[in-house]
Amino acid sequence: xxxxxxxxxxxxxxxxxxxxxxxxxxxxxxxxxxxxxxxxxxxxxxxxxxxxxxxxxxxxxxxxxxxxxxxxxxxxxxxxxxxxxxxxxxxxxxxxxxxxxxxxxxxxxxxxxxxxxxxxxxxxxxxxxxxxxxxxxxxxxxxxxxxxxxxxxxxxxxxxxxxxxxxxxxxxxxxxxxxxxxxxxxxxxxxxxxxxxxxxxxxxxxxxxxxxxxxxxxxxxxxxx
Numbered sequence: 001x002x003x004x005x006x007x008x009x010x011x012x013x014x015x016x017x018x019x020x021x022x023x024x025x026x027x028x029x030x031x032x033x034x035x036x037x038x039x040x041x042x043x044x045x046x047x048x049x050x051x052x053x054x055x056x057x058x059x060x061x062x063x064x065x066x067x068x069x070x071x072x073x074x075x076x077x078x079x080x081x082x083x084x085x086x087x088x089x090x091x092x093x094x095x096x097x098x099x100x101x102x103x104x105x106x107x108x109x110x111x112x113x114x115x116x117x118x119x120x121x122x123x124x125x126x127x128x129x130x131x132x133x134x135x136x137x138x139x140x141x142x143x144x145x146x147x148x149x150x151x152x153x154x155x156x157x158x159x160x161x162x163x164x165x166x167x168x169x170x171x172x173x174x175x176x177x178x179x180x181x182x183x184x185x186x187x188x189x190x191x192x193x194x195x196x197x198x199x200x201x202x203x204x205x206x207x208x209x210x211x212x213x214x215x216x217x218x219x220x221x222x223x224x225x
Contacts, residue, residue, distance in 0.1 A: 022051075033160065036066050037205025045208055057212040064209065068166070068202040070099045077107070078173065078196035082186045094179045096158045098148055098172035100133065100165045101198040108171070109195040110144035112187035124194040126180070126187040137168065145171035147194070149180040171198040 025031075025047065032040035045061070052059050075091045089095040113123035115131060121142035127133070129149045136146055150158050158174060173196055175183060186192030 035069070035071075036207045037069060037203065041207075045210060048210055049212075052210070052212040055214065057214045059210065059212045062209045062211060063206050066205050066207045069205050070097075071201050071203050072097055072199060073201055074105070074199040076197045076199055078194070080112075080183060080186075080192060080194040082192040089175075089179060092158060093152065093156050094176050095196070096150065096174045097198045097200045098133075098146075098150075098174050099200075100168045101145075101172035101200050102167050102170055103200050103202075104145075104171045104197050105199045107195055107197045108144045109193060112147075112183060112192040112194060113143075114184075114187050115140075115146065118187075124196075126184045128184065129180070133168075133172070137170075140170055143170055144194075145173060145196070145198070147180070147183060148172060148174045149177055150174035152176045167200075167202065171196070173198060 026034065026044055030040070031044045031047075032038065034041045034044040049059050049061070076095075076097070077088060078091070078095045079086055079088045081087065108124075110122045110124050113120065113125050115125040115127040115136040116139060118125070120140050122144055124144045124147055125136065125140065126147045127136040127149070133146070133148065136148075140146070152158050156176070158176060183192065183194070
């Protein structure tokens, strides 16, 4: 057997169909995002170990502790409105919970305000895009919470964060750019309100690394997937 060691030769041996099938499996609904410590994460780990074993690899796993993993334990109903009407926001697309948010299961309704400008008491403060979360916290005494702008992916979903900082003192919701803009305009005009909660706990879980050592292939055996 002739072994190809140049990059072009190795790439010729890669199966794009198998790569696509692998990604589709790992991104499938039954694995539910593969978050560390979750049933989906365990299912993904078992599937990967089986695939490596089928390639005649020696497989072992190594557990390690992961502290304070943010877990949204209930999709919150978040609604905002102004003098023109109200709208319930789509969780995961138009609104999500920031990983630095405090855990608040109870829904809080309050008028909109501008972070750093308006009296914070009882208000959901809209944080301008150019303002950091650290700066937004400077004058928030008595605020209902903060509303932060967050980009979305090509399909319109907010990017998932699997880990984050320690919880801050306030509920923090993230809004997609379009929603953030209209809510910011309403707040600047002294109009609008928001009704929402941030049910976000932090769990200590166990993560697992997979280690695999591929044996020397037999003459004529496949060397690449």
